[in-house]
Amino acid sequence: MVTGTATAGTVPTGTAPADQAAAVRERAWEVAAAVPDPELPMLTLADLGVLAGVEVTAPEGEGPGDVVTAWLTPTYSGCPAVAEMAADVDRRLRAAGFQDVRVRLRLDPPWSTDLITAEGRRKLAEAGIAPPRPTSAVAAPGPVLLTLGPTRGPGPATAAAPVVCPRCGGADTEELSRFGSTACKALWRCRACREPFERVKEI
Structure with a gap:
């Protein structure tokens, strides 16, 4: 369930709670989706299909704001770029104003090259790959x-x-x-x- 209040100045005052949560989640998704892949920098994590989802939940106890959890599905379990991906997602979300950020790995269902978007495939071909x-x-x-x-x-x-x-x-x-x-x-x-x-x- 997605609940929570506005953070990072993305939601106008007076917005309904459900709309607030959706707006916060959309903003968090936009930030995380724009993170480039360390090994294929012409692609974003969204292009690559590695960004599996973004959840926004209410703060725990007296937390400062919404808890933003970004889920990543690595291309394979031993991918050496996963740590850098997670750190970059965390850093960019915090820079966008989200204070309580979690980055988690999701291995099931596993990643497949079929998850690369049409835009991602176009970018690869343009880069000569x-x-x-x-x-x-x-x-x-x-x-x-x-x-x-x-x-x-x-x-x-x-x-x-x-x-x-x-x-x-x-x-x-x-x-x-x-x-x-x-x-x-x-x-x-x-x-x-x-x-x-x-x-x-x-x-």
Whole structure:
């Protein structure tokens, strides 16, 4: 349940309590949603789908104002950027005037690349990073058969869902390495324009 009083000067005097709470929550969401991802700074946490929700509840006891709780779902449980994300959300909410801030992790349901918004995918492509394909277009869940083979190859793309080059738009691409500059990215190359590019892996 969301209750509480106005903070950070965001709600006009005389606003009904329910409207007050909604306005405070909306303002808190806007602040947290604008925090950039440490590893993909062209994306906000909202673009990435990592910001799972913002709750505003009444202060506990004689607290100074509403309790704002921001929920984050990390891209994977061992993501090294989670601590920085949480600290940045906390810092920005306090700078916006929210005095009692909590940042919590939510692992269930788990994060998926399907949570990246259309705007986030557009920003990735503009930055020269191939966005992930919908997970429904990749291999079905289940045991993965591991085989030895050359490092370079067409990678996991299929004719139905190719990895498109973010530079020229070509679909004739190949994977150079499963490991890019961060754990969530792989290194690819376009055979048409011959340019290398990174790609966000599907999860």
